[in-house]
Structure formats: C-alpha cells, structure tokens
Amino acid sequence: MTCTVSASGLSLSFGRTRALDDVSLRLTPGVTGLLGPNGAGKTTLLRVLATAVPPDRGAFTVLGHDPGSARGRQEVRRRLGYLPQTPGFHPGFTAFEFVDYVAVLKEMTGRAARHREVRRVLEEVGLGEVRGRKIKKLSGGMRQRVALAAALVGDPRFLVLDEPTVGLDPEQRMRFRELIAGAGETRTVLLSTHQTEDVAMLCHRVVVMAAGAVRFDGTPAELTARAAGRVWSSRTRDAGAKAGWRTGDGSFRNVGDPPEGAEPVEPTLEDGYLLVLDGAGVDAEVAA
Ligand SMILES: Nc1ncnc2c1ncn2[C@@H]1O[C@H](COP(=O)(O)OP(=O)(O)OP(=O)(O)O)[C@@H](O)[C@H]1O
Structure with a gap:
C-alpha cells in the first residue's frame, strides 16, 4: 500500500x-x-x-x-x-x-x-x-x-x-x-x-x-493477542498479577503471568497494551 x-x-x-x-x-x-x-x-x-x-x-x-x-x-x-x-x-x-x-x-x-x-x-x-x-x-x-x-x-x-x-x-x-x-x-x-x-x-x-x-x-488484533492466556479472574487479588482490579461482580480481573489452574478470561486490547507497557519498564497500573 x-x-x-x-x-x-x-x-x-x-x-x-x-x-x-x-x-x-x-x-x-x-x-x-x-x-x-x-x-x-x-x-x-x-x-x-x-x-x-x-x-x-x-x-x-x-x-x-x-x-x-x-x-x-x-x-x-x-x-x-x-x-x-x-x-x-x-x-x-x-x-x-x-x-x-x-x-x-x-x-x-x-x-x-x-x-x-x-x-x-x-x-x-x-x-x-x-x-x-x-x-x-x-x-x-x-x-x-x-x-x-x-x-x-x-x-x-x-x-x-x-x-x-x-x-x-x-x-x-x-x-x-x-x-x-x-x-x-x-x-x-x-x-x-x-x-x-x-x-x-x-x-x-x-x-x-x-x-x-x-x-x-x-494491528489492534496483534496487540490484543499479546494478552492471550495472560488474563484471568480470581476471587481475591492475585499477588502474581502485573495489574489487577476488582470488577463489578466482585471478582478480580488479573493481567500478567497466571498461576496454575487459573480461570482464563478473553483478553482486550487494553490488556495487551498494559502488558506491552509492563515490558517497557512502565508501571502498568499507573499507566492505565
Ligand atoms: N516544550 C517542552 N519543553 C520541555 N519539555 C517538554 C516539552 N514538550 C514536551 N516535554 C517533555 O517531553 C516528554 C514527552 O512529552 P509529550 O507531551 O510528548 O508526551 P505525551 O505522550 O503527549 O503525554 P500526554 O499523554 O500527557 O499528553 C515529557 O517528559 C514532557 O514533559
């Protein structure tokens, strides 16, 4: 093009x-x-x-x-x-x-x-x-x-x-x-x-x-794919997450390296963005 x-x-x-x-x-x-x-x-x-x-x-x-x-x-x-x-x-x-x-x-x-x-x-x-x-x-x-x-x-x-x-x-x-x-x-x-x-x-x-x-x-799809398998939900805040927050239904959404047996969640472009920033040495929670 x-x-x-x-x-x-x-x-x-x-x-x-x-x-x-x-x-x-x-x-x-x-x-x-x-x-x-x-x-x-x-x-x-x-x-x-x-x-x-x-x-x-x-x-x-x-x-x-x-x-x-x-x-x-x-x-x-x-x-x-x-x-x-x-x-x-x-x-x-x-x-x-x-x-x-x-x-x-x-x-x-x-x-x-x-x-x-x-x-x-x-x-x-x-x-x-x-x-x-x-x-x-x-x-x-x-x-x-x-x-x-x-x-x-x-x-x-x-x-x-x-x-x-x-x-x-x-x-x-x-x-x-x-x-x-x-x-x-x-x-x-x-x-x-x-x-x-x-x-x-x-x-x-x-x-x-x-x-x-x-x-x-x-592409946006490639950025989202950076978070494939790296987003999961849990009942309590997960210590291993690079970023994590409580969602409306009371569960925690975590982005980072999931522990064994973690319940995976469909990633979004924002999750991919947070992980790219984390790799760049930027505090992902602040950056969000
Ligand atoms: N005219 C200027 N004089 C001095 N420092 C500057 C000037 N313009 C930008 N900077 C510095 O350069 C860096 C990049 O700033 P820039 O405004 O380009 O970032 P940004 O990504 O657009 O930020 P934001 O999302 O807050 O708009 C910052 O550290 C800023 O303080």
Missing part, C-alpha cells in the same frame, strides 16, 4: 528529557492509533510530524516531501491537517470565522472558493447550522468539531489528531469516532489517544510509545 509518511530515527530532547528517542515509523492510508502513558512522547511526535518543531536527529517525508527544507516544509503543510491538543481558538470568532482564518493560513486565497470549502467542512462535521455562532457559546464537543473542521479544510491527505476525544461525553465521542473513521477512508490519519476503545473501534493499526520510544507497532 502507498506509504504516506515515512520517518526514520526521529529524536528530540528538551534539556535532559528525551521526548523522542530514535522513532521510526511508516504510515499508510487509514487510521493509526498512537497510545502511551502521560509523557510518552506522543504529542512531541505529532508536533514533529506536523512540522511545528524540527527533530534534533532523524528525518521524515510526507507524500515524498521532506520538511528539512523551507520549500519541502511548505509542501508538507499544504498536505497536512493538524488538530493540536489545545486548539488556539479566538473565543470571539464564530465557527465560520475561525475555520476561514485557518483556510487563509493554508494559502486558500480565492475568497468565494475558500468560503465554499469552509461551509463544506463545517457541514461535514455537522456544524452547518451553527456556523455563525461564537465559539465561546458552543459546547466542548462542538468546539472539538470546529477544530476538526479546521484540520479538514483544504482536504489534506495527512491528518494529525492529538487526543480529539478527550473530555467528550460518550455520545459525542461516538459521533467523533464516526467522523474520524470517515476521514480515514480516504486519508492517512494519526490519532493520539488515551482511549483504548478508540483504537479497538477505529484503527487499522496501533503504535504504542513509552519513554520516547516505539514499544509496539502492529
């Missing part, structure tokens, strides 16, 4: 913190989930790929363009949609004005065509009716959709989404998932999230990071 993004040996430090440590990655069309505990380096990787900050070492291309040069950076930005962790809204802007402002930054200079495109993306995210409303008057979920519309304006081939479902209620999250899945039908989407269900439901591929490095890169 066509490879949209190809990165090799990306490293970036902030003082003594190695936020990215020799990250290599190839992204293809569809939605790739990026999981990892707080401070794993997810936002830093997204900012590097979105050309917001250059790496100290390593290189990458987006659709064959190398952002190492000013010209290449411009070409990459033309093909990129970025939803940052904290979108910088001007609260006095209406939804239309904000997306239009982003469209201007994306060099869409023809006014009529630009306005058509702004209306199109606001319709796409279901905000056509409220496009004239001030952003400060919109709900959190609607604001996130404004940010997604801004990322989608100009129909970029590569979408970088940093925790877009954070703070949304279950209904809004489901709606957002539908939008991201739709975007991933024709584009390459890199989605950073703490929600393992987002990954299980949306992604064709998942990358797990810890301490700046890639710890897993494969």
